[in-house]
Amino acid sequence: MNTFPKNKFDLDTPCLVLDVDNLEQNLQKMQQIITGAGKQLRPHAKTHKCSTLAKKQIATGAVGACAAKVSEAEALVRANVDGILITGPLATARKIERMLDLLAVSPALMVVVDHIQSIELLVAGLRARGLRMDVLLDLDAGLQRTGASFSSAPEIAKAILAMPELRLKGIQAYAGQVQHIPSYNERQTASRNCLRAAAAVFREIQNLMPECAIFSASGTGTFDIDIAIPELTELQVGSYACMDAEYLAIGSASDPTRFASFAPALRLLTTVISANQPGFVTVDAGLKSLYKDGGIPQILGAEQSGLKYNWFGDEYGRVSSSDGQALPALGSVLELVTSHCDPTINLFERFYLTQGEQVIDVWPIDLRGCSQ
Numbered sequence: 001m002n003t004f005p006k007n008k009f010d011l012d013t014p015c016l017v018l019d020v021d022n023l024e025q026n027l028q029k030m031q032q033i034i035t036g037a038g039k040q041l042r043p044h045a046k047t048h049k050c051s052t053l054a055k056k057q058i059a060t061g062a063v064g065a066c067a068a069k070v071s072e073a074e075a076l077v078r079a080n081v082d083g084i085l086i087t088g089p090l091a092t093a094r095k096i097e098r099m100l101d102l103l104a105v106s107p108a109l110m111v112v113v114d115h116i117q118s119i120e121l122l123v124a125g126l127r128a129r130g131l132r133m134d135v136l137l138d139l140d141a142g143l144q145r146t147g148a149s150f151s152s153a154p155e156i157a158k159a160i161l162a163m164p165e166l167r168l169k170g171i172q173a174y175a176g177q178v179q180h181i182p183s184y185n186e187r188q189t190a191s192r193n194c195l196r197a198a199a200a201v202f203r204e205i206q207n208l209m210p211e212c213a214i215f216s217a218s219g220t221g222t223f224d225i226d227i228a229i230p231e232l233t234e235l236q237v238g239s240y241a242c243m244d245a246e247y248l249a250i251g252s253a254s255d256p257t258r259f260a261s262f263a264p265a266l267r268l269l270t271t272v273i274s275a276n277q278p279g280f281v282t283v284d285a286g287l288k289s290l291y292k293d294g295g296i297p298q299i300l301g302a303e304q305s306g307l308k309y310n311w312f313g314d315e316y317g318r319v320s321s322s323d324g325q326a327l328p329a330l331g332s333v334l335e336l337v338t339s340h341c342d343p344t345i346n347l348f349e350r351f352y353l354t355q356g357e358q359v360i361d362v363w364p365i366d367l368r369g370c371s372q
Contacts, residue, residue, distance in 0.1 A: 004362055008354045009333045013271040014285040016345065017335075017352045020360065022265035023241060029262065030223065030240050031061040037227035042066055042085060042216065044238030047342050049367035050351065051079030053241065058083070064108070066236050070098045071370035077106045079366065085216065086111040087172060087236065089138055089146055091118045095372075096125045103133055112138035112172050114148045116159060119166070126165040134169045135160065136214060139201060141173040141194040150201050157205045157212075170214030171205065173198035174236065179221035184251040191222040192229070199231040220247060224261065242266035244341040245295030264337045267300065268344070270317060275330040280320040283334060287314045289347060294340030301335060304328070309336060 008017055034041045041061065045054045046068040054065045054076060064083020067073040073084050089112055090096050103109050113119045113135050126133060137157055140147030148156050153171070160168045175194040181187035195217060202215050218226040218235040226232055239247055243264040252260045270285035290297055290311070297309045299319070306325035312318035319334065321327055328334060338344040346368055353361040 004352065004359050006359060007357050008269065008352065008359050009357065011269055011352055011359065013269045013333060014289040015269050015352060016348045016350070016365075017267050017269060017354045017359075018242070018363070019263075019265045019267065020353050020355050022263040026241050026243070026262045026265055027057060027060045030237060031057075033224065034227065034235055035061060039227055039232060040234040042083065042234050042236055043241065044068070044087070044236050045072060045076060045081075045367060047238035047345070048242055049345050049365045049370070050363055051076055051081055051366050052363040053351075054081050055079070057241070063234065066238070069370055069372055070095055070102075071372040072367050073102055073109065074098065075367045075370055077102050077109075082106060082108055084109050085136070085172075085236075087138075087174070088112065089114045089118055090122065091115075093121060093125065096122055100125050100129055100131060103131060104129075108134075110134045110136060110169065112136045112146075113160070113166075114138040114140075114146055114156075116156060119156070119160065119163070123163050123165045132165050132167060134167045136170050136172045136216060137168060137205070139171055139173040139198055141175040141198050141217070142178075143174065143176045145176070147173070150197060153201045154204055154208065157208055161209055168205075168209060168212055170212045170216065170233070171198065171202050172236075173202075173215070173217045174219065175217070175222070176219065179219040180246060180250055181221070182250050184253055184256060187222060187250070188225045191218075191225050195226055195229045195232060199229055202231050220262070221250060221259075224253060239341055242341040242345070244338050244344070245298050246340050247295075248298070248337065249295050264298075264300075266338060266341050266345070268297070268336045268338050270334050270336060272319070272328050272330055272332045272334070273316075275327065280318050281327050281330075282312060283309075283317040283319055284315065285336070286311055286316040289344075290317070290336070290338060291340045291343035291347070293343075297339050298337040299334055300337060304334065307334075309334075 274282040306323040
């Protein structure tokens with residue numbers, strides 16, 4: 001039985017809380033938009049690292065969950081989450097063996113491939129176990145991180161077609177480089193250019209093998225742009241459920257100054273632990289609690305509108321006032337929107353679920369540390 005304070009401001013800090021009303025609103029809104037566009041949703045668990053939240057997304061209508069790493073997929077399978085797509089290619093026999101252990105108990109598991117050498121290694125592992133599996137061909141849509149080039153994709157697809165151990169079900173084309181372009185119009189143009197080029201490759205592969213029916217792509221920053229691509233079949237959005245300062249700082253279709261599509265469900269609570277300096281106070285959330293690259297954490301609350309957070313070392317943060325507003329007193333608890341939700345969540349063991357100021361539940365972050 002979970003035991004925790006009834007009021008969120010009595011929680012020990014630093015800690016992560018999820019506002020259930022904002023969370024539910026975010027999940028429902030995304031699902032309704034994607035379903036209304038005739039697409040499917042396979043949200044990325046690498047964002048929230050929580051099998052309970054992945055199950056809630058599936059219960060809301062998602063077809064499964066994405067995992068960045070094999071270890072994330074292992075945790076999801078242990079939690080009885082189905083419909084998993086591993087979105088990073090595997091290049092070693094050890095990783096492939098771990099993935100094949102999962103395939104034996106979760107036959108719907110899929111993985112992306114992007115190179116003949118690693119494809120052959122995967123086929124050797126499957127052949128040794130007498131298994132077959134579904135794969136997506138990962139395409140480089142401009143991020144230049146993983147993925148085959150558009151020009152090489154048809155030849156790789158033909159090679160996969162000749163391998164009876166593999167069933168090529170479609171493509172993945174994630175354009176991560178466009179997700180945080182500040183201007184909505186510029187982001188729209190960039191994302192459409194990337195996905196239209198990927199769609200042409202998808203159509204060419206479908207001519208070779210009509211059973212290729214999945215075109216998986218997109219992210220939170222371009223979800224409402226990418227649904228206009230006719231060939232796109234599913235979206236891998238992740239941050240929309242929690243949100244962070246980095247995403248909130250980009251423009252949206254309805255507001256050029258901020259991303260108004262989803263509310264910040266994820267917050268970090270931090271306590272003022274020192275108030276001896278005239279121009280600032282020190283809080284107990286630093287680099288070990290708030291990932292630094294991304295946006296600047298935002299302090300919530302109208303009464304804190306003039307307060308600014310900045311990192312102040314591994315363990316501490318610095319809160320100052322930009323307009324002469326009184327600084328919070330020693331022992332005060334502040335509520336922050338995190339800089340970048342994915343790596344910040346990975347620093348914690350649990351979410352406290354809150355409704356208003358009331359703490360109503362605890363969800364383990366059971367994919368925490370799953371980086372292999």
